[in-house]
Amino acid sequence: xxxxxxxxxMHSYPGMVAIVTAEWxxxxxVMAAGWHTYISYEPPIYGVAVAKERYTHHLIxxxxxxxxxxxxxxxxxxxxxxxxxxxxxxxKFAQLSFTKGExxxxxxxxxxYIAYECKxxxxxxxxxxxxxxxxxxxxxxxxxxxTQDGLPQWENLNIPLYLGRSKYLIANDRATIVDLYKK
Numbered sequence: 709x710x711x712x713x714x715x716x717x718m719h720s721y722p723g724m725v726a727i728v729t730a731e732w733x734x735x736x737x738v739m740a741a742g743w744h745t746y747i748s749y750e751p752p753i754y755g756v757a758v759a760k761e762r763y764t765h766h767l768i769x770x771x772x773x774x775x776x777x778x779x780x781x782x783x784x785x786x787x788x789x790x791x792x793x794x795x796x797x798x799x800k801f802a803q804l805s806f807t808k809g810e811x812x813x814x815x816x817x818x819x820x821y822i823a824y825e826c827k828x829x830x831x832x833x834x835x836x837x838x839x840x841x842x843x844x845x846x847x848x849x850x851x852x853x854x855t856q857d858g859l860p861q862w863e864n865l866n867i868p869l870y871l872g873r874s875k876y877l878i879a880n881d882r883a884t885i886v887d888l889y890k891k
Contacts, residue, residue, distance in 0.1 A: 722869035722877045725787050727779060727820070728756055729806070730764050731813040732771035738800050738815070739764045740791030742870055743837070744776065752844035754826055757837040763795040768840050772828040773812040777820035780853075781866035781878045786819060788874060811845040821865065823848040 726744040730737055743757035754776055758765045768774045779786050790800050806815035812825045826842025833839075853865040860867065862881035869877040 722871050724778060724867065725791070725870045726756060727777040727787060727790060727817060728758070728764055728768075729775045729777060729814045729817070730767035730771060730773065731815065732767045732773075735767060736801060736815060737764045737767055737795030738790045738804065738817075739795070740787050747841060752824075752847075753829070753841060754824055754844055755839055755841045757834070757839050759837050760833075765838060768828065769831065769838075771813060773809075773814055774826050774828070774840060774842060775809055775812065775814040775816055776824040776826065777817040778822040779817065779819045779868075780821055781868040781876065781880070783819045784868040784876055786817070787868065787870075792874075809846065816848060820848065821850040821853050 721742065723742060726741045728739050728741050728744075739758070739762060741756050741758065745755055747753040747755050756774065756776065758768060764774075786804065789803065793800060801815065804815075805818040807818060809816050809825045812827060814825065816823045816825070824842075824844045825846035827845050828840055828842050830841040831838055832841075853861055855861055860879075862879075862883070862885075865880075867879040869879055871877055
């Protein structure tokens with residue numbers, strides 16, 4: 709039975725985790741972000757919430773750039789690693805394969821099946837996070853993992869959906885897909 713309760717209820721999972729990369733003045737970092745979204749298709753705009761105490765926040769705020777990376781379930785340990793270690797204490801890139809962005813300085817993960825390079829166009833504070841909004845200036849996509857209509861080829865791509873508490877649901881060809889338009 710549903711009832712009114714007195715504390716905050718956060719129900720935004722399961723959801724995809726974005727791996728955010730940033731670089732400024734020779735410093736770089738990578739973090740996992742559960743709060744992110746596409747904002748506009750044309751022009752392409754993407755946003756990510758980053759807590760002010762995160763090392764990546766400082767880098768994005770100063771560089772005015774960031775990259776969004778999505779990795780398959782087979783690489784979910786990357787999400788866990790970058791999300792549970794501080795870049796202020798360790799060079800997380802020493803354990804990752806990456807290339808330099810083409811339109812920004814932020815690194816692009818080689819394991820990403822989708823990645824966006826973003827230039828910050830807005831930054832606002834909402835409670836304990838800043839929301840960085842970036843125009844996407846470059847796209848990367850492993851086209852072999854998607855159908856012609858843009859949907860994942862589930863037999864080839866397993867997408868990790870974060871449940872919370874270091875647990876993931878894997879979206880793949882064994883999941884039930886319901887087409888509500890065909891009902």
